[in-house]
Amino acid sequence: MQAQEIEAMMTEMVSALLADTDLELVDVEYVREKDWYLRIFIDKPEGVEIDDCQMVSEKITELLDAKDPIPDKYYLEVSSPGIDRPLKKDSDFEAAYETKVDIEFNEPWEGLEELVGVLVSHDAESVEVRKIIKGREFKKPVKIARSQIALIRPHIDF
Numbered sequence: 001m002q003a004q005e006i007e008a009m010m011t012e013m014v015s016a017l018l019a020d021t022d023l024e025l026v027d028v029e030y031v032r033e034k035d036w037y038l039r040i041f042i043d044k045p046e047g048v049e050i051d052d053c054q055m056v057s058e059k060i061t062e063l064l065d066a067k068d069p070i071p072d073k074y075y076l077e078v079s080s081p082g083i084d085r086p087l088k089k090d091s092d093f094e095a096a097y098e099t100k101v102d103i104e105f106n107e108p109w110e111g112l113e114e115l116v117g118v119l120v121s122h123d124a125e126s127v128e129v130r131k132i133i134k135g136r137e138f139k140k141p142v143k144i145a146r147s148q149i150a151l152i153r154p155h156i157d158f
């Protein structure tokens with residue numbers, strides 16, 4: 001089974017598991033670093049606590065032990081996605097409208113490897129942002145193809 005298939009299967013499984021709770025499935029990753037890791041990212045309006053992660057981990061472990069659908073040896077991690085979680089779902093993008101975002105490009109875009117901007121809108125093919133360069137926000141939004149974007153996440157001012 002390929003990593004994408006495992007991620008899709010786990011997304012379905014965990015979404016069903018969380019259906020009657022105040023927890024939301026944010027993302028699932030099945031990645032190989034030195035070893036395989038199955039990472040489940042959860043969130044809720046008031047923030048995730050360690051007890052939430054433990055409860056979800058225990059329930060997922062029960063399901064995985066019963067079905068044993070993953071042939072590889074792996075480590076299960078359940079956690080909050082963190083404040084700077086990447087924007088992936090439509091709801092993530094919509095929640096970030098009119099806020100600053102960091103964009104990292106696959107290849108330089110207009111000579112830039114990364115950009116800070118204010119997210120204006122998005123669709124399946126592109127995002128629109130008002131660029132911020134040297135603290136100056138441009139009024140006219142620019143459209144950037146999502147295929148050019150490696151990562152987009154909330155900007156954090158220190």
